[in-house]
Amino acid sequence: MQIALVGIGKIALDQHVPSIAASPDWELAATVSRHGTVDGVEAFTDFDAMLAARPDIRVVSLCMPPVPRYDYAAKAIRAARHVMLEKPPGATLSECHALADMAAAQRVSLYATWHSRSADKVQAAKAWLAGKTLRKFTVTWKEDVRRWHPGQEWIWEPGGMGVFDPGINALSIVTEILADPIHVTSALLEVPENRQAPIAAKMAFHHPTAEVAMEFDWRQEGDQTWSIEAECDEGTLALHDGGARMLVDGAETGDETSAALSGEYPRLYARMSELVRAGTSDVDLAPMRHVADAFTLGRRELVAPFTE
């Protein structure tokens, strides 16, 4: 199937382009971007022009920042194209609900992707946790914003979500592997006094049997931490490196992911192909709902200014 990629920035070039190139299902047929292009692929700078010129392209994948994404997605759906959304699927929950309703009415597939859910050990972790009694659940997501988001001013603006931009990846894994629902009961958001979005967040969540705590921080230099630890009556699980590694009671689990497909983004594109073939959508807003809840319920504390 032919696909158009919209928003040719870091994530598109690092992940989307190679994943599409490696897939037997997809052919990158066009790009839309003010500045970015991909060698050998027809490049548009205007989205409407692409939709009009290439009615043969039935699927678009949107990789621009969340705030402008709704307008592109709505245009694509109105033009009867299937749509794949980078995370988070939009700047607001309400716009995502509206897009899901539009996609259903137009009978096109809408896929709100959560790439971290496709990390190598996420399904194994979910299977291990099933049926066990959880007592303590700790999420630690600490990275250096200067290293991972150089020059991305939009992440500090309203709608950019600040440290919840990586933190929502943790939440997407958590909401995939936990069988029971959770909800935030307290949140402390540390906001640099010269910025709108938090640079760090500490949260406690309600869970039926466990104490659940999460800490996101963008000020981590040196070693980077993307870890989830689950203490159960039956043993302890740890996911490290954003879901790429899994330990049970301290012992590394082997690489059972012998499936042909490895890597987060190749799995997303395989899933999009399934959704289009099946004529269905996948729009799970739970990770984003937790972020919105933390913003609504969070106590804000001003901290030292941040300059890149």
Place this chain on the structure above:
Amino acid sequence: MQIALVGIGKIALDQHVPSIAASPDWELAATVSRHGTVDGVEAFTDFDAMLAARPDIRVVSLCMPPVPRYDYAAKAIRAARHVMLEKPPGATLSECHALADMAAAQRVSLYATWHSRSADKVQAAKAWLAGKTLRKFTVTWKEDVRRWHPGQEWIWEPGGMGVFDPGINALSIVTEILADPIHVTSALLEVPENRQAPIAAKMAFHHPTAEVAMEFDWRQEGDQTWSIEAECDEGTLALHDGGARMLVDGAETGDETSAALSGEYPRLYARMSELVRAGTSDVDLAPMRHVADAFTLGRRELVAPFTE
């Protein structure tokens, strides 16, 4: 049907108690509150004790502030009681989703009430707008917080929502009367420098055909304003006094609400009675989703400190 009222504060005494007393459907059988009581009604200070002592009371109505509400609602649902929630239905969207799932599993009715949706002219406004082409839609909700929320410290705390506590009433009417979905595209939240929650908010929303703007302000002295104006190709509608009055092209519409039932809270209790009889729930989180979206996407500006 016997009902227990939990959280005997201002809203319970002003609205819930008289509405229950006036209804042929309901009998106030117990109250639960640390301090408040109602003459002639069995008073408990502990919720668990009430649930254990009065298995004959099948329905509870929860009027405490949103932050503690989840724990009471979850206990009531686990004890197979039907539950009615004051607005907003909780402190987070995720906890409301969890309650809705619990209620479905326990086969009890859960009703997330929005009292302003039951204001006299809301249904007439919805009917008038149906099929018309909306061009401009303006919501102005300006009141004096000192007059309406004396001593309510919780409204300024995280989860109290600040000016969105009345503003969500406007949003509950808007999401009832508009046929098309809206979503916030920009929000300015004015937060007193000694408080956590906004004292004022200005918002713009996306709508398929109309320019939509809302302004909430808690610093309004003198005349109070709770108005919605809708300019359509076919004419102009205005709702005033929180939905109690309606004007079409400047002319006051007559009082067609000749139904036996008048007033917001009597209608809520009549609806709860219907839900319990029908074995169904009514949990529409759209108004709360817009608030969470405004908190997530909003730009915060510190303003003069507020002291009561």
